[in-house]
Amino acid sequence: MLEVENLSVAYGKHEALRDVALRVETGRTVVILGANGAGKTTLLNAIAGLVPARPGARIAIDGASIQQAPAHRIVERGVALVPEGRRLFGEMSVLDNLRLGAYAQRAREGEGPRLERMLALFQRLGERRHQLTRTMSGGEQQMVAIARALMSSPRLLLLDEPSLGLSPRLGKELFATLRQLASDGQSILLVEQAAHLSLRLADWVYVLENGRIVRSGTPDDIRNDNSLRRSYLGL
Amino acid sequence: MVENTWFRCSIAAAAVAFLAAVPLMVSAYTVSLLVSMLAYISLATAWAFFSGRTRYISLATAAFVGIGTYTVALLSDHLPLPMVLVIAPVVGFVVALGVGLATLRLSGVYFVIFTFGLAELIKQVVIWFEINQTKTLARYIFVNASGALIYELLLATAVVVLAGVWWLSRTPLGYALRVIGEDEMVARHAGIDTTRVKVLIFAATSAVMSLVGAILSLRYTYVDPNIGFNSLVSFQVLIMALLGGIGRLWGPAMGAIPLVLLFELLSGTFPHYFSIAVGLCFVVIVYYLPGGVMGLMDRWRARLRA
Numbered sequence: 055m056l057e058v059e060n061l062s063v064a065y066g067k068h069e070a071l072r073d074v075a076l077r078v079e080t081g082r083t084v085v086i087l088g089a090n091g092a093g094k095t096t097l098l099n100a101i102a103g104l105v106p107a108r109p110g111a112r113i114a115i116d117g118a119s120i121q122q123a124p125a126h127r128i129v130e131r132g133v134a135l136v137p138e139g140r141r142l143f144g145e146m147s148v149l150d151n152l153r154l155g156a157y158a159q160r161a162r163e164g165e166g167p168r169l170e171r172m173l174a175l176f177q178r179l180g181e182r183r184h185q186l187t188r189t190m191s192g193g194e195q196q197m198v199a200i201a202r203a204l205m206s207s208p209r210l211l212l213l214d215e216p217s218l219g220l221s222p223r224l225g226k227e228l229f230a231t232l233r234q235l236a237s238d239g240q241s242i243l244l245v246e247q248a249a250h251l252s253l254r255l256a257d258w259v260y261v262l263e264n265g266r267i268v269r270s271g272t273p274d275d276i277r278n279d280n281s282l283r284r285s286y287l288g289l
Numbered sequence: 290m291v292e293n294t295w296f297r298c299s300i301a302a303a304a305v306a307f308l309a310a311v312p313l314m315v316s317a318y319t320v321s322l323l324v325s326m327l328a329y330i331s332l333a334t335a336w337a338f339f340s341g342r343t344r345y346i347s348l349a350t351a352a353f354v355g356i357g358t359y360t361v362a363l364l365s366d367h368l369p370l371p372m373v374l375v376i377a378p379v380v381g382f383v384v385a386l387g388v389g390l391a392t393l394r395l396s397g398v399y400f401v402i403f404t405f406g407l408a409e410l411i412k413q414v415v416i417w418f419e420i421n422q423t424k425t426l427a428r429y430i431f432v433n434a435s436g437a438l439i440y441e442l443l444l445a446t447a448v449v450v451l452a453g454v455w456w457l458s459r460t461p462l463g464y465a466l467r468v469i470g471e472d473e474m475v476a477r478h479a480g481i482d483t484t485r486v487k488v489l490i491f492a493a494t495s496a497v498m499s500l501v502g503a504i505l506s507l508r509y510t511y512v513d514p515n516i517g518f519n520s521l522v523s524f525q526v527l528i529m530a531l532l533g534g535i536g537r538l539w540g541p542a543m544g545a546i547p548l549v550l551l552f553e554l555l556s557g558t559f560p561h562y563f564s565i566a567v568g569l570c571f572v573v574i575v576y577y578l579p580g581g582v583m584g585l586m587d588r589w590r591a592r593l594r595a
Contacts, residue, residue: 102478129480141475143468154468157461158480206480 055080055116055241056101056133056210062108063093063100070096071265078210083232083242085252087276088262089285094245095138097262098212101243102135103128115210129158132209136216140199144188148179151187151198155205164207172201175231193224200231210241217248229255253277305448312437320436324508326549327443331450331501332522333529333541335494338454340527341535343487344470345393348523349404352411353381353495355518357502359415362428362512370432374442374503381499382492384411389488396473405523412518419514427513434507442504450497455538466490525552525567532574534581543582 056078063071071093078084088094099105103125113121120128143151156165173180176197187198196216217225229251246252253273261269276282312320340347360377392403419425457463465486468476476483533544555566
């Protein structure tokens with residue numbers, strides 16, 4: 055459903071991404087592994103339309119180009135981003151944050167039932183629906199961020215290091231939720247440093263180094279690659 | 290919930306009816322004081338709806354008020370008053386639309402400085418135009434408008450502005466504005482066309498300012514660019530909104546009422562030190578009341594409960 059070809063992004067003279075190509079098939083979970091500064095966040099931001107790509111890139115959803123479309127149009131095409139560091143609206147309640155996620159035209163229809171589904175999927179949010187998100191724990195905030203993105207009824211969910219800053223136990227819980235979403239048929243593109251957890255979730259893996267895709271394969275391929283084992287799995 | 294809304298609406302309607310009858314009961318001086326209050330309630334509420342929520346602090350209030358004033362000064366001899374009062378906000382809207390498209394990409398302090406410069410620029414253009422083209426530097430406004438008429442017009446404006454803010458705050462557009470103030474980037478990938486929302490609301494609130502400027506000008510007989518485009522107005526409106534608290538429907542109004550009284554007192558007693566007094570008010574409000582009067586009331590309420 056998502057096709058990216060020839061994607062390069064530069065901040066001034068600094069080249070953050072170079073000739074990146076990747077695909078996400080409908081219903082699949084694709085993981086991008088990479089160290090800090092490899093260009094992971096830039097990649098997701100470029101797909102979401104928040105960072106302009108160099109000319110010549112092709113980013114398409116179901117064959118239709120979203121390259122150079124403004125961010126809000128890309129949301130309408132069914133791409134939602136859970137940004138790095140969550141970026142919630144701290145002075146707003148859980149419910150308000152979620153309602154905001156349904157701002158896009160495509161999400162207005164069926165907003166009520168979807169809200170109920172989110173509060174059921176993330177039970178703790180259901181209990182705390184009127185709480186200001188600023189006062190919630192990191193794990194709960196991450197749930198709000200994911201639920202907010204899902205409120206836009208996305209066909210593809212982009213997640214930028216959702217386990218960042220979470221305790222190992224909360225990280226596991228988070229990945230269990232993602233697994234449930236995936237088994238319900240949600241297409242996911244996940245960027246992570248937490249290699250162990252994310253490899254278990256992935257159908258396909260890309261490895262990003264210094265702005266380039268250096269390797270791709272099934273999770274088993276990556277686990278069995280000696281050089282990658284050392285860099286990412288600490289084995 | 291619905292009944293509660295109806296109850297509140299009928300109370301509001303009764304209050305408006307009472308306020309509309311006030312000029313029959315009080316002196317001309319009181320009416321003129323109330324006129325200032327109503328004008329500043331509309332200005333501060335409109336200002337806070339855009340600048341308070343988006344945190345794009347505008348110092349262009351004086352420019353849009355002046356546009357309203359000058360629309361009346363230029364057209365009132367040639368067109369009937371109701372038509373002039375329709376044209377003034379339209380002119381304000383159009384100018385704000387152009388300015389907004391050009392500048393709302395600026396953020397933070399650059400936007401503040403630009404809006405301040407804009408007010409000055411428009412004033413200088415008017416001065417240049419008057420001196421070089423029409424060979425005048427001042428104009429007389431001959432409109433037969435009583436204090437009571439001005440009062441009723443401004444009351445209607447204030448009611449529409451407050452009701453509009455109340456209603457818009459409940460729509461997705463109101464959410465969008467708040468969210469732009471908190472994190473514009475997240476707003477964009479929540480699917481909000483942030484440029485459109487910002488420009489639209491900036492223009493709409495500027496139109497309100499021009500309308501208020503137009504109505505207020507009816508009480509002058511004489512106007513020149515320094516009166517019409519008085520940059521002090523921009524700061525006064527800002528202080529009122531800050532004093533009242535910008536996050537709430539009634540906040541800016543709660544700031545406008547006491548400050549109009551205070552400014553009236555100060556300009557009556559210390560006309561020569563007025564600017565100093567305004568400056569001191571600004572410092573005290575920002576330092577001691579960062580959440581405004583409404584924030585203070587919240588704190589008291591919390592303390593009473595505890």
